[in-house]
Amino acid sequence: MTNRARHRKLLLPALFGVLLTNVPTLSTPLAHATQFPWAPPPVNSCGEIGYDPLNRAPDPSLPPPPPLPPAPPQIDIPYPVPEFTPVPIPDPPQDKTRVAQTPLPSDPCHNPCPDIRDNPKPKADPKPEDAPHGEDAPALEDAPSEEPEPDNGSSSGSSDTPDSGSSNGPDSGSSSGSSDGPDSGSSSGSSSGSGVPFLPRIQFNPEPEPIPIPVPGGPSDEPQPAPPPVVNPIEPGPQSAPVPPPGVRSVDLVDQVTGHGSNNRTDMRWQVDGTDLGLMWETEPGKVAVVFGDTFGAGSGVGGGGEDWRSNILAYSTDRELGDGLSLDTFVQDSRCHATEILGSRKIKNWETTTIPTSGFAIGDRQYLSYMSVNRWSRVPGMWWTNYGGLAYSDDGGSTWTKDQHARWENFFGLGKFQVSAMVPRGDYVYMFGTPNGRVGMIGLARVAKADVLNKSAYQYWVDGNWAPAAENNASPLVLGPASELSVRYDEANNQWQMVYLDVSTNKIVVRNAASPQGRWTDGVQLVSTDDYPKTYGGFIHPWSTGKDLYFTISEWDSYNVYLMHAQLDSPN
Template sequence: MGLLPGKLEAPALFGVALLGALALPVPFVPSASAAPAPWLPPPTNVCGEVGFDPLARQPDPSLPPPPVIDIPPVIDIWVPVPEITPVTVPDPPQDNTRIVAEPLPADPCRNPCPDVRDTPKPVEESPESGSTAPDTGSGSGSNSGSASGSGSGSAALELPRIELRPEIEPIPIPVPGGEGDTPQPAPPHVVHPVEPGPVAQPLGTPRLGAVDMIGQVTGHGSINRTDMRWQVDGTDLGLMWESEPGKIAMAFGDTFGEGWEYGRFGGPDWRSNVLGFSTDRDLSDGLVIDTMVQDSRCHAAEFLSSRKIKNWETTVIPTSGFAIGKRQYLSYMSINHWSRTPGMWSTNFGGIAYSDDGGSTWIKDQHARWDNIFGFGRFQVAAMVPHGEYVYMFGTPNGRLGVTGLARVDKDEVLNKSAYQYWVDGNWAPAAENQATPLFRGIASELSVRYDAMADRWQMMYLDPLKASIVLRQAATPQGVWSDSVPVASTLDYPKAYGGFIHPWSTDTDLYFTVSAWDSYNVYLMRAKLDSPR
């Protein structure tokens, strides 16, 4: 594939990955799952930078075989150490420092901010090899099967060393702080009467054709070179909405900058979230990000603040976005703490923020919040979609083991929580969030929902841990009947993948979506071919 104007060449064969955070037992094995893909060198972009290929692949034939038993030299046992942590209340005001982004260089391989970050130099191999390899940034990301150890299997078996490591467990204690944000007036209390919400006839299970990886969207070696342009080395999610005609907003979760290491969650320059924009309509060769919201040169800003205090508010993660007129809305979750149980976390609440300046700065509404009382909140992780006179809110509890509920609200009352009606036993009922009827059997994680106007159908994508896949359903109305799910990307083929956020400019036959990878902790664009229902 040649270099297109304004684009870096997309890696031809990229894998995705599953949630490294959810290593549940997998009783279901999708029939479409295949043996590991043939070995290929890690992909590179047009600048020669090596990207990450998390697709399950056969071992590199040029390397010694891996050891039969690969025992780690050290096993860490983390010991919690309680620590009193004063936390000022109320929260300090959001930092809305912003700059006008400079245009990117015409040459995609030119460093736009050499004073901010040095351009990596290629690393030459030994003279005997007679070749050079491009710099791989934080790690090659190749699951090529290479491993430490001799691989001969003849070495004496050594037991791992056990090490006890202290882990600070904060005990937050609120203390008086500054004035914080100005209190917002509460909206009027309204109660809409119960209205019927009948289901429609099912559309049947979506029929899938080929599913392929288009390319890496973020990180070192990506089409967008986000590490050099905006100090985005590791990030995830990449949920999207049309912020205005011809422009897509793209929100990412926890983000780390220079010094982030492959295979590690966390690192320097931590931002709980960042936001980019794209006008790229030809997604067949990759997704180009035109710019990001920045607080300094070549530095993506954290656009929704978080306290970054475990057991108080560890981080703030976007879950969906939409626009009504010139106002942007964003649903988000306030994370109290991540659990040691894979795939689980605890939220303080799910909330809504809004922006009236095109997404540059955001205000968290102080009243549009769904508190997670005793951990039973049903609308902690939301996907919100405007359609007709309503905005529909699909929601799950915190973590990845919850059922899916549905609510709706008039477009003029999005920030008035009392105006929401919840779908309960075939009716739209007020003040019934925890009685919402599950839309289908089974668990769902981090929903992405889209109304496909071309085919007049609703589409829903999410990670189903019990099916070891990112799956797709469809329905004629938001309340269903929702079809059976069909696996789109098996986590046996793409280990450690999660997400599945649909691009709004998908068509009725080409479904584009982003997937995140845990070890490489970056975002990838995928495409699924669909049979049109028409």
């Protein structure tokens, strides 16, 4: 997706927030509303500057920023212009070319692929009066404003960038108004000290709105046979007795996982300059998969954008010492030093803009991913529209993936309750916790026998204390209130279920516990307030967390990268 589209998707001025830095760990108070003291930006072991998303006071050595003008000289108002876009169908097969990881150099600061990506040259220190306020935080104006549409069905490794669906949107950085600043001498909006109120100029900008038109395409994947229908009876699913709410002692910032300035140096090793999410599961004993969402290479800035758009990528980690950060050993690659897209997407607005993983799990030797097919990002902050929520599987440890053509939960009229799912195997079942598209829906629950996980007809939905078949749109909410970026696990140490998610109604990432998947779930307990960490979102649990040490990843919008967090909990046992 484009930088503008992702900006519209996520930019809620105080709706996101939670953590990170690559400097020594900082304990986060459980309640804090003012700015934290200024501190220099984090630096990794190679001397590369990372990013600190904590709400800090500005650098006292820098001059104060210039005062903002009372009103902009020009207000741009976009209006849609239909743009018919041919879409070859069916979907082309995904390129499943894969290469093995080239051994990383023993010196972590040595560039493993200088022919592909040269080390950035150090910049001369700017004069204090020339340094921008918050110089290490990327500015929205620096992000690319116009990006070409990729070829239909483009695969990972391409240098194509996302289709914006617009060339002059409100966040596009278009030229309109750019040459007529308040001191440019323009007559529009000038008060000239005469007492005439300042009136900004109104500029209407055409914004192409793709209208997809299906046309015959070329080769595609072979049709998959539909599984036999399964009719399960209605079975009782009473709620369990409530458990004590989790006690959060402290919340610590641990490490920057991806991007420039991270110890993993993903920009130099795998062309991952900007990415988000970082959901995890154990693929086999001693090995964890880490899946990221929309990913960009060189040029990535606020909210992503830049070169080499991939809708999703997958890394592996064997790091058990999480107290000093999450080390990534390798990514699934389609060429040397290049993380590949593992689930294809059409990258066409109003058809399929992108495919975003939402959870992963393993049953035996087969790996599974739940994902959402995003039709388009909304102009309304925190909202998007999906085509469906689906399942994909891999039989080679996560290297290549197949989207199941029948395990899909369609989003008819935007009312589907299982568009963004977190799935967890436990006992004889796989439990599916789901929310609608966007960030304002409540959590529903379903279950299915492990052997039938790809058979949608076999799912039972939790409705009014019973497990009912074919009742996905009647699923009862597990808790009141909205939830997004949901992550769920079974905590073996405490014999309890645990969920972490962003609660946009309270501007917090919270944790809840329960004795059974259907609850009763405890009240949400704050992990991190987004007042302290603006523009952060997510909360994906590391599977090697313990009853007392909860590790999870979050994403930060301005740097558009992923960070690791550590919460110390009071164990009930």
